[in-house]
Amino acid sequence: MTVRCRHCRAELGPFEDRAGCLSCRRVRLTSNPDRVIAVLESAKTPLAYWDVKRLLDQGEPRANTGSLLVWLSTDQRACWGGPGIYGLYRHGVLPRVRDLGTAAAVYIHAIGEPMTQDEARHVLQHVGYRFQSTTIYLALRRAEQEGLLERNVAGRWAPTRRSMGPVLGLYHRDGTAAVLQRAARQAIAALAELGVTGK
Numbered sequence: 001m002t003v004r005c006r007h008c009r010a011e012l013g014p015f016e017d018r019a020g021c022l023s024c025r026r027v028r029l030t031s032n033p034d035r036v037i038a039v040l041e042s043a044k045t046p047l048a049y050w051d052v053k054r055l056l057d058q059g060e061p062r063a064n065t066g067s068l069l070v071w072l073s074t075d076q077r078a079c080w081g082g083p084g085i086y087g088l089y090r091h092g093v094l095p096r097v098r099d100l101g102t103a104a105a106v107y108i109h110a111i112g113e114p115m116t117q118d119e120a121r122h123v124l125q126h127v128g129y130r131f132q133s134t135t136i137y138l139a140l141r142r143a144e145q146e147g148l149l150e151r152n153v154a155g156r157w158a159p160t161r162r163s164m165g166p167v168l169g170l171y172h173r174d175g176t177a178a179v180l181q182r183a184a185r186q187a188i189a190a191l192a193e194l195g196v197t198g199k
Contacts, residue, residue: 002178010041013089014168014175015076015096032063033071037088040078046087046128073098076169082130092128092186095179096169100124100131101143104157108149109164110183111191114156119191126190 003012007024019025022038029035039055040047047055049069056063072078072086079093080086082100087093097103104120107127115123121136140157143149148167149157165176 002182010088011090013077013079013095014170014179016089032067033075033077035059035063036068036071037075037077040086040088040091043087043091046079046081046085046091046093046130049084049086052086081128085130087128094168094183097167099139099142100129100135101139101141101146102148102167103129104136104140105143105148105159106164106167106180107183107187108157109159109162110180111187112159114152114154114158115191116156119194119196120157122194123187123190126193127186 003018004010005012005020005024007020010021012018012020021041022029022034023041027034029038035056036052039052042055049065049072052072053063053065053068056068076096077088078086079089079091079095080098081091081093089095094103094106097106103124107123108115108120117137117140120140121133124131124136125133140149144151144157147160147162150160152158163176164180165171165173168176168179170176170179
């Protein structure tokens with residue numbers, strides 16, 4: 001079930017406060033991670049970490065780049081959108097996933113059908129992940145080695161029987177189902193752009 005901020009109606013991720021956005025509730029930002037999340041709440045798309053730093057530095061105190069990268073990579077509210085890129089669930093990216101192969105595996109599991117390498121690349125780029133197109137093959141291979149995907153005889157990348165709940169950091173069936181349903185809608189829309197139907 002999708003939870004939205006009562007004030008701005010933004011889609012809240014599974015690790016965000018159900019009461020709504022920090023900025024909408026005018027929460028006093030006492031921690032640096034909360035300051036980072038407030039910056040991401042104001043963005044329309046995921047941001048590069050240097051843009052997050054630039055926006056943070058408009059206030060006080062100024063952020064140390066190393067610390068900022070730690071906050072972004074460890075705060076479950078921040079969603080990875082590619083190397084050095086972070087956003088929130090409302091931006092279309094997946095919660096807790098921190099690499100390209102795992103993200104591709106979640107979308108392949110969500111639709112329950114094999115994808116070609118090009119289809120997986122297109123889905124991720126359509127959703128908003130930013131990466132060099134040439135890296136997708138190695139990312140898919142890593143996901144295969146981790147047991148998240150397997151290649152079928154046609155050379156397509158297929159879902160395994162592994163549950164995506166723990167991969168997403170979700171241990172309740174309803175939460176996992178909600179994220180996978182949204183991922184399936186995103187993947188189907190992206191594949192329709194390629195003229196791939198029936199998934």
